[in-house]
Amino acid sequence: MITKKSAIVTLVFIVSSLYAEDWTQWRGPNRDGIVEGKEWPTALGQSNLKQKWRVKLGSSYSGALLDKNTVYVTESVGPKKGVYEFDKVQALDRATGKVKWTQQWPGTGKWNVTWPGRVNGAWIRSTPALANGKLFVAGMHDRLLCLEANTGKKLWEIDFPKQFKTPVPGFGCVCSPMVDDKFVYMQAGASFCKIEQDTGKIVWQTMKDEGGLRGGGFSSPVIATLNGKRQILLQARTELTGIDINSGAVLWKKEVKSFRGMNILTPLPYEDGVYTSTYRYGSFFYNIKKDKESWTADEKWKNGSKTSAYMASPVLFEGHAYLLIQDGNFACYDLKTGKECWRSEKRFGSGRHGMYMSLIRQGDRILGLDQGGNLHLIKANPKEFQLIDSRKVSEEPTWAHLAISGDQVAVRELNGISLYDWKSKTIPIP
Numbered sequence: 109m110i111t112k113k114s115a116i117v118t119l120v121f122i123v124s125s126l127y128a129e130d131w132t133q134w135r136g137p138n139r140d141g142i143v144e145g146k147e148w149p150t151a152l153g154q155s156n157l158k159q160k161w162r163v164k165l166g167s168s169y170s171g172a173l174l175d176k177n178t179v180y181v182t183e184s185v186g187p188k189k190g191v192y193e194f195d196k197v198q199a200l201d202r203a204t205g206k207v208k209w210t211q212q213w214p215g216t217g218k219w220n221v222t223w224p225g226r227v228n229g230a231w232i233r234s235t236p237a238l239a240n241g242k243l244f245v246a247g248m249h250d251r252l253l254c255l256e257a258n259t260g261k262k263l264w265e266i267d268f269p270k271q272f273k274t275p276v277p278g279f280g281c282v283c284s285p286m287v288d289d290k291f292v293y294m295q296a297g298a299s300f301c302k303i304e305q306d307t308g309k310i311v312w313q314t315m316k317d318e319g320g321l322r323g324g325g326f327s328s329p330v331i332a333t334l335n336g337k338r339q340i341l342l343q344a345r346t347e348l349t350g351i352d353i354n355s356g357a358v359l360w361k362k363e364v365k366s367f368r369g370m371n372i373l374t375p376l377p378y379e380d381g382v383y384t385s386t387y388r389y390g391s392f393f394y395n396i397k398k399d400k401e402s403w404t405a406d407e408k409w410k411n412g413s414k415t416s417a418y419m420a421s422p423v424l425f426e427g428h429a430y431l432l433i434q435d436g437n438f439a440c441y442d443l444k445t446g447k448e449c450w451r452s453e454k455r456f457g458s459g460r461h462g463m464y465m466s467l468i469r470q471g472d473r474i475l476g477l478d479q480g481g482n483l484h485l486i487k488a489n490p491k492e493f494q495l496i497d498s499r500k501v502s503e504e505p506t507w508a509h510l511a512i513s514g515d516q517v518a519v520r521e522l523n524g525i526s527l528y529d530w531k532s533k534t535i536p537i538p
């Protein structure tokens with residue numbers, strides 16, 4: 109006999125299982141900072157958001173990954189006499205935080221991040237990616253490893269500076285690898301690469317640059333279909349491009365100015381266009397069109413420097429982009445017109461540089477983690493800024509991207525990681 113109580117339990121279990129989506133790469137499964145599933149709670153207090161465990165780690169700006177049973181985290185080991193000897197990735201038991209396996213490889217050695225980035229440390233920055241039982245992780249010294257996700261066993265490795273005789277990027281390897289069903293893509297080796305997941309064979313390289321200080325892109329790519337064409341959107345140091353996912357051919361490109369090539373955020377596809385923003389040079393929207401055999405990127409609108417973002421990638425909701433802009437205010441923009449719907453009076457963080465907040469959206473709610481260890485729940489509403497709740501979750505810097513899987517939230521601090529249970533509403537039976 110099925111009672112009403114058992115029906116509720118069964119339904120909640122089914123819904124939880126259905127929407128317990130793994131967090132498998134930069135900004136989530138689709139690299140857009142959007143998750144589906146049950147409606148989030150409306151509060152971040154202790155009764156709603158409870159710390160399950162915390163593990164101390166070495167320094168890292170990489171976001172965590174979560175699958176059904178495991179949390180994957182990176183760290184840099186050191187410094188020893190100013191040198192980070194190893195970059196390392198660990199698999200932690202999702203239930204307990206205990207280490208399941210560890211893999212490490214040579215770190216930066218005597219090499220250091222160029223000034224002015226040196227003030228922010230020489231530890232690992234790239235967020236790994238998980239696909240087909242494999243973990244793809246990039247170290248600071250422009251090295252990509254493929255590991256067996258269950259054991260940490262190394263399957264293959266590409267040392268880009270050694271193999272291609274390219275200089276190490278001045279700020280280290282920053283781009284987070286992107287995965288689809290068979291391939292992995294990333295900015296490395298003074299280029300943008302497509303690589304076979306199974307073998308590590310490089311299928312093609314495009315968008316080659318000089319590497320070193322002036323090369324080596326910061327932005328992580330995303331796949332989009334624009335005007336019927338599936339393509340990779342890549343923001344390099346000086347250009348926004350659309351790349352044929354099969355051949356590596358550059359379909360279109362547009363110069364995107366920024367201070368010292370600081371094009372960092374992941375561009376946002378919307379309808380048949382792309383929104384982006386650059387450090388100190390404003391924000392832009394380009395219509396992507398095809399005329400016979402040629403593609404074009406035509407500027408639809410442009411906003412001034414006061415709308416510039418720095419590192420914070422936007423989330424999309426009902427034709428509007430929501431993000432933290434360079435001066436530390438949260439803002440909303442109509443992507444059809446470029447109109448600034450509002451910007452918050454509240455500033456998140458302090459100082460002229462480095463304003464950051466990683467964002468995840470579910471329905472009309474946005475969860476944001478700012479660089480100062482504060483978690484914010486914001487209503488996605490183009491009419492006004494609505495801060496639902498805030499909570500301090502770390503005393504350490506929190507530059508790593510927030511991660512969510514099912515009812516759990518992972519916060520990667522500079523020197524640790526915490527996993528929280530976020531209490532959700534049950535679904536009533538009529």
